[in-house]
Amino acid sequence: MDVIEELKRYREMDIPYSRVLSSMCTTPHEIAVKAHELFINTNLGDPGIFPGTVELEKKLIEIIGDILHCKTPFGYICSGGTEANIQGIRSARNVKARKEPNIVIPMTAHFSFEKICDILRVEVRRARVDENYKVDVSEVEKLVDENTVAIVGIAGTTELGQIDPIVELSKLAEEKDIPMHVDAAFGGLVIPFMDNPYPFDFINKAVTSITIDPHKMGMATIPAGGLVFREERFLRALEVETPYLTSKMQFTLTGTRPGTGVASAYAVLKSLGYRGMKRIVDECLRNTRVLLEEMSSLGFEPVIEPVMNVVAFKTESAEEIKAELYRRRWVISTIRNPKAIRFVVMPHVTEEVIKNFIAELKRVI
Ligand SMILES: Cc1ncc(COP(=O)(O)O)c(C=O)c1O
Numbered sequence: 190m191d192v193i194e195e196l197k198r199y200r201e202m203d204i205p206y207s208r209v210l211s212s213m214c215t216t217p218h219e220i221a222v223k224a225h226e227l228f229i230n231t232n233l234g235d236p237g238i239f240p241g242t243v244e245l246e247k248k249l250i251e252i253i254g255d256i257l258h259c260k261t262p263f264g265y266i267c268s269g270g271t272e273a274n275i276q277g278i279r280s281a282r283n284v285k286a287r288k289e290p291n292i293v294i295p296m297t298a299h300f301s302f303e304k305i306c307d308i309l310r311v312e313v314r315r316a317r318v319d320e321n322y323k324v325d326v327s328e329v330e331k332l333v334d335e336n337t338v339a340i341v342g343i344a345g346t347t348e349l350g351q352i353d354p355i356v357e358l359s360k361l362a363e364e365k366d367i368p369m370h371v372d373a374a375f376g377g378l379v380i381p382f383m384d385n386p387y388p389f390d391f392i393n394k395a396v397t398s399i400t401i402d403p404h405k406m407g408m409a410t411i412p413a414g415g416l417v418f419r420e421e422r423f424l425r426a427l428e429v430e431t432p433y434l435t436s437k438m439q440f441t442l443t444g445t446r447p448g449t450g451v452a453s454a455y456a457v458l459k460s461l462g463y464r465g466m467k468r469i470v471d472e473c474l475r476n477t478r479v480l481l482e483e484m485s486s487l488g489f490e491p492v493i494e495p496v497m498n499v500v501a502f503k504t505e506s507a508e509e510i511k512a513e514l515y516r517r518r519w520v521i522s523t524i525r526n527p528k529a530i531r532f533v534v535m536p537h538v539t540e541e542v543i544k545n546f547i548a549e550l551k552r553v554i
Contacts, residue, residue: 204518206537210546211522213347213375215535218408220460221453225410231448233265237435242448249455253417256381256458257399259391262417263424265441266403266451269414270374271301272442273400276416276427278305278339280398281368283426285338293332294341295324295353299372302341311338321493322349326357333365340369344389345376348524348531349492350499352376352387359393368397368423374414377401379497382463382470391419398423403454406470408536413450469536473498476543477534483547487554492529501529506554513553519546 206216217225228242236243246266254262267273282290291312294302298315306313316328329340340362342353355371362369371389373380378401380386390399399417403409418424427440458466477498481491489502504510507523507530514521522531532538 204520206535207542208518208546209520210532210534210538210542211520212535213405213533214411215405215408215537217410217453218457218461220456221409224452224456225449228448228452231452232445233448233451234439234441234443234445235434235436239448242451245448245455246451249451249458250415250417252455252458253401253415254391257377257390257401257417259417259419262391262419263421264415264417265424266454267414267416267441267446268412268443269404270299270372270400270402271304271414273374273402273414273416274299274301274370274372275305275308276442277370277398277400278311278341279309280418280423280426281339281370282309282311284368284423287336287338289336290338291334291336292339292341293329293337295329295343295346297322297324297346297348297351298341298343299347299374322346322351324353324358326354326361329358330361333361333367337365337367340367340395342369342371342389343376344371344373344380344387345497345499347375348499349501350376350495350497350533351493352380352389352496355387355389355393355396359395362395367395369393369395371396371399374400374402375405375499376497377415378403378406378466379470379473382467383474383497403450403457406473406535407454408457408469409454410449412447413454415454470498473534473536473538476538476540479540480532480534480538480543483543487547487551489530492524492527498534499532500534501531503527503529510550510553514549517549517553519549 231242250264293314296315314332342355342358344352401415404411404413428438431439492501507528511523
């Protein structure tokens with residue numbers, strides 16, 4: 190058999206996005222696919238060979254900086270939110286230079302922080318959240334001490350899409366002179382396009398770094414995570430020497446690094462602009478309401494009123510429902526506390542997808 194035919198057979202085993210209501214990734218925008226193809230053999234790990242791609246990355250970071258209220262941003266496009274979080278904390282740890290460093294994160298933080306604790310040898314302190322699943326700032330204050338190298342806030346939690354009180358956290362960080370990292374891996378390309386956006390970004394004085402992933406709501410091709418710093422010294426704090434390459438120093442975690450994420454993210458943000466992105470975000474928020482209404486009519490209650498295009502519904506049978514749907518080739522996810530089924534209403538989760546899903550769910554419950 191022709192190898193391409195063989196590959197297609199494997200690919201057909203994958204579940205199409207039109208049956209996936211759990212993922213923070215989506216089908217890339219068509220302009221992203223074109224851009225990806227153009228940059229297919231680029232390697233930003235050896236920048237002297239690809240000065241054009243380097244230049245493009247700088248322009249993209251400026252566009253992202255503009256979205257995040259930072260005039261002179263420093264950063265790069267990486268493999269995803271996990272790498273951006275690792276590097277954001279690594280930078281704060283290196284800048285603060287404490288013998289026994291710790292960071293304070295909300296209990297609702299993404300599991301990438303487990304890896305951070307292991308890799309960076311930084312103690313991770315988890316602060317309790319309130320009844321709305323936002324971190325309790327007074328709890329954060331209790332956990333902070335002279336060895337705290339970063340306070341973390343989340344703008345768009347993985348499980349519920351909630352936004353932490355970043356404004357208050359930033360005031361606390363400023364008062365204590367501690368760098369603040371905002372994990373906006375998901376919300377970073379949602380919140381700025383909402384009506385009356387919550388000020389989660391560099392508009393807050395103490396925010397030193399932000400994770401913002403184009404391969405989530407930015408509709409770029411995978412991999413495309415983003416890490417942005419307010420100050421150059423935080424980027425420099427990550428550098429190691431690279432003796433045999435075209436550059437002298439490297440601040441990234443990975444060595445070889447594709448330019449495809451840069452090109453595809455740039456193509457989407459540049460061609461859609463604020464209005465195009467807003468249209469897509471508005472549509473996702475509208476479809477979230479459609480899902481909420483459909484689920485409410487089946488008797489499901491949301492864990493919190495959805496803040497963005499992530500919503501979870503309480504049910505003791507969450508795991509059973511998820512498993513039965515998966516047998517029928519529909520993918521949803523669950524959360525454990527409280528027991529709930531969870532949905533992410535990405536651009537591919539159209540009203541039609543929701544109607545088809547609800548019809549299947551009715552057969553399951
Ligand atoms: C808030 C948040 N941070 C970080 C990540 C990790 O991103 P990635 O899977 O791209 O490494 C996720 C993934 O869902 C996330 O929701």
